[in-house]
Amino acid sequence: MDVTGHAPPPARGRASAPQRLTVDLAVSEGPVLLGANGALYGIGDDGVPSDAVLAPLKITSVTQKPEGGAQHPNGDALSVSGSFFRNGGGEINVMMQDVYARWPYEDLGIDDYLPRVDEIVKEVMADPHHDRFVYIPFNEPDCIWYDLGVPDRERYEANRDRFFEDWRTVYRRIRSLDPDARIAGPNETGYHPRLMSDFLAFGQRENVLPHVVTWHELSPDSLREFQSHHDDYRATERRLGIAPLRVSIDEYANRRDLSVPGQLVQWVSMFERNKVYANQAYWDAAGNMDGNVVRTNIPNGGWWFFRWYAGLTGDTVEVTPPQPHSVDTLQGLASLDSSRRQAQVLLGGSDGDVDVEVRGVPRAVFGRAVVATVAEAAWSGYEGQHAAPRVLARTVLEVAADGSVTVPLSGARRMSAYRIVLTPGGAGAPSAVCVPWSASYEAEDAAITGGRVPTRGTVADADGYAASGTNAVSLGTPGGRMDLTVTVPADGTYDLAILYGNGSGAPAGQKLLVDGAHPVTVTYPSTQDRAHLAKKDLRVELPAGTHVLTLVGGDAEVTLDRLDLTARTGAPWASYEATLADIGGSPSYDYSSSAGVGTGALVLREGDRAVFDVYAPRDGHYTVVPRASATVWLALHGERLTAAPDRPLRLYLVAGNNRVALTAPTARQAAVRSLDVSGAGSAGGALSYDAASAALTGAARLVGSAHAPGGFCVDDVGDSPHGAAEFTVHALHSGRHVLVVHYAHDDRRDTGHAYNTDILSRTADITVGAGTPLRVTFKNTWSLDDYWTLGVPVDLRKGANSVTFRNATGRAPRIGRIELGRVFLPS
CATH class of the missing domain: 2.60.120.260 (Galactose-binding domain-like)
Incomplete structure (x- = not known):
């Protein structure tokens, strides 16, 4: 069975026989942690990236700079905390030395650093979520300030003792201000057994052990060596009689890995297997989840891999790859959730054919047959959009007498990740999967x-x-x-x-x-x-x-x-399985029928919710069909409407990811199989106003711009309460609309980093009619001539409405056009 539909990859590097990845559902590794989905400077500003791409990832931790820190122009921990926490984020690590401007950090002595430490802690303590921050007082001390990597023993011990003295001083200073503070370290550039052993012994002796042990794994060699690093660390703990501490690899991977699903699965599998936390490294621009979010709201292939990772539930189970602990090879991770009756396998990292053998399939959970659903998240570039991963196959497989099934994957691509979902086989057969030639x-x-x-x-x-x-x-x-x-x-x-x-x-x-x-x-x-x-x-x-x-x-x-x-086989179309949606409440899973998408139905009762991540290639209206047994409520962009089963709706989706929620009406239930979405984004019925139609005040002016949608843009809005651009729009109906702003700007602040592009966002206060101004953040578009779109839900009344852009404290972006689409377009 060929489940990819791709033309075969080049002959070079292909094995003559399929590689075998073995998954044993009977061997649990413990509850799914989702610890490896973090990011260093993954959030640039509140709203960058958008809530719609943050929430689905269930991020356990991010690492950001102190508020007002000079190391980078944005990514301040307290400024982004609202965005992080409202989207279900776990903890924020504060990289305290990023208060300094230079890289490597200017060494002005501990007496200069301590007052900065005081200010950082006091500001964090004032935050209502202060208990969800972790302090990292030193960053890469083996290279910066202390030179702990020197081979000479005498020099090492002198430098080590100076570091330990400063660690103790700063540790106690933080705890004196925040008695419940959690502190992380030593935070070296890599794992160094000599320093780690000395550090733990010192911390134990002086009662200054970190609450989280951190180091970095950045080299491709880490794919081979991390397991031995982790094993050595745990052995050191045991030797010293230290209870197991939380481990955070708070920087991992390099440029060639980030955004690449087939590379990311190799890193994430080893971290999840060992139940450690890990944050992707910051090599380029802040605010894109370290290469996985395009612009503000658009997923790439890396984002979809992390979305799959966030969908693992239950326990992870044992996975045996062909070459464990090897660089750039086929690797994987898997989970079993007996309550949901689902097993999932994520794999990737190698070209060629793969047989995924799943052992220990419990008959009490799955029965005598399973539906195997296979999908691919391909590499689409760091800034390349990726539609919902294409389903390559849905197949009913008999469970062998020994409790195993084998899912073949033909012509896998090394930069792609693949997801296999096993659910119980029910009556009927899944709909045939159409995989176009490519x-x-x-x-x-x-x-x-x-x-x-x-x-x-x-x-x-x-x-x-x-x-x-x-x-x-x-x-x-x-x-x-x-x-x-x-x-x-x-x-x-x-x-x-x-x-x-x-x-x-x-x-x-x-x-x-x-x-x-x-x-x-x-x-x-x-x-x-x-x-x-x-x-x-x-x-x-x-x-x-x-x-x-x-x-x-x-x-x-x-x-x-x-x-x-x-x-091209027709208009773009995708079916989102309800049993794989995010849930709220306690819905049940019904696999009595394998018809349709083949993965059964999610039964919603009062108080239950299913949230789908729906991709749109551009802003516009799409046809959305809930496949359900009864009427449900559908929520999108802050509007809720009644959706009849199998009845098409015309809904406005913004470019990128859209969170669509279904709930059951009061005192009723509905079995939902899928949410089907089709279309390419119709502009029909939307209102459109070019820059030339705006009324300008203050310093705001209309300027020619060859790449703006209408050839002109509004520039110089802001830096004053008087400068404004006001559009008068005429709505055919009252209600919720999406305001789509075509904008451009290229603000930057060079902090001297060799590998960080320090871009800045701009903001605008948008007022509709006499309503309350809404502050909206606009990410850098890389040039003044590149116009991106950003969608903002607003309420319009029937007839004339004013839409006004201001910014009394800074510059708004260039505005080339605005469009307004009604969220629900009646047929």
Whole structure:
């Protein structure tokens, strides 16, 4: 059974026989922790990233700088705490030395540091959630301030003793101000047994043991060595008679790993197996969950992997990969939830065929047959959007007499992660899965004229960015071109996705030709830099057979990495299984029927809730159908409406992720099978107003902007209570609408980091009519000429309404257009 539908990967590196990943549901590793979903500077500002992409991840911890810290321009712990906690976040680690401006931190002595420590603790203590903060007083002391990594024993001991003295001083200072404070350390750049043993012994002797033990795992070698590091640490605890302390790997992975589902599964599996907490490292820009959120609200492939991880419930179980503790190999993690009657397996990291053997399938939980549902989260680049993961197969499998089932996965891709869900088999058969034909082509395999072919993302270049292969192609002159030969199986329309990077500081153009004819302009929005890849989606008409796709360079250099062709089989469509939705209350799970999506039904009673994460490729109206046995209430963007079973609704979704909640009406129940969503985002029925229609006051002005939706934008709103842009909009109906703002700005503050791009957000106070102003945060768009959208729910009355943008204390972004779509569009 081929469950991928992809053209086979290149022959190089494929094994002749499938690799085998073994899962034993009978061997529990303990309750699912979800500890490895954290991030360093994952939140940049309140609202960046959005609530809709934060809440589904169930984040256990983030690490941020002290309020007002000079190390970075945003990411202040107290400023982002509201966003973090309202979306179910667990704890915030405060990187206290990030109060300093320079990197490495300027060493002004402990007497300079202590007053800063006092201020940080007092500010945290004033926060209503102060008990959910953890203090990290020192960062990377093996390299910074103390030089604990020196090989000379005498120098090491002198430096160690100075560090220990300062640790004791700061530890006691924090606890004197906050007696219940939790303190983390030593926080080295890696695991060093010599220092860790001495540190624990000192902490035990002086009663200054950390409450959380931290160190970093950043190198590809960590995929091989972390287990021995963790085992050595626990052995040191036992030798010293110290009760097990919480471990937090508060920086993990490198650029080549972040955003890549097949890499992330390798890291997360080893941390979850050992029940430690772990935060992804901060290599680039704050506010994107370390490479997993595109813009403000759009998921990429890495986000979907973490969404799957957040969906694990029950206990994790034993997983045996073909090569345990190895770098860049097939790895996995799995869970069993007997109460929900679900088993889930997440795997990835290797090309080729895989057999996933699941042993110990309990007959009392699953019966004699299971439905196996297989889906793929592919790598879409750091800034490339990723739709809901495509289901590759839903198959009924008989459980063997020995309690095992084997799920084959053909043609797996090393940068992808895969999820297998097992649920009890019921009556009927799941609906057939339609997997359209697709093929992937590496840019470096094309014929290149006048371009460069840099190496990307190898183990030898772990600091470098990921690439789909090990190379990319940079075209930087009008004479540069790439000729790629492709073969398609049938006449038709094909979706063409181009993974690209554009660090030119403005939108860049190339010409696309099919078989040397019919040139069209391809415009690539800016990315952080040429290696920070995004995804451009196009559509091409191709007759069956072989063709040459040509991309001709323009005035700006654009990096091309991978091109994907997928046969278009109709309007975009996705079915979201109710039994895999987030839940509130105590719904039950009914697997008596395997019809439809095959994973049964979620039975909602009064007080129960199912929340679906629904992807939209762009802002607009979509058709949404609840597959339920009875009427339910549907909530979206703050509006609740009655949804009849199997009755299509026209709902406004914002680009990216949308949280759609279903509840049962009072004193009734409804068995929900799925939420089906189709369409490409219709603008029909939406109100649209270009910048030129705004009434301007103060310093606000209308300026030409070639890439703005109408050729103009409103600039210079703010820095004064008098400057404003007021749009008058005419609503056909009263009620809840989504205000979509097309905006641009590129504020930055260079703090001197070699590897951080310190971008700033702008804010605007938006007032509708005489309502209360709503402060909205707009993330940096990488250039003044790149316009992104941000959706804000607002209430309009029928007829004329004013929508006003102000900012008395700072600059609002450029505004190119506003649109307003009614949340529920009656048929």
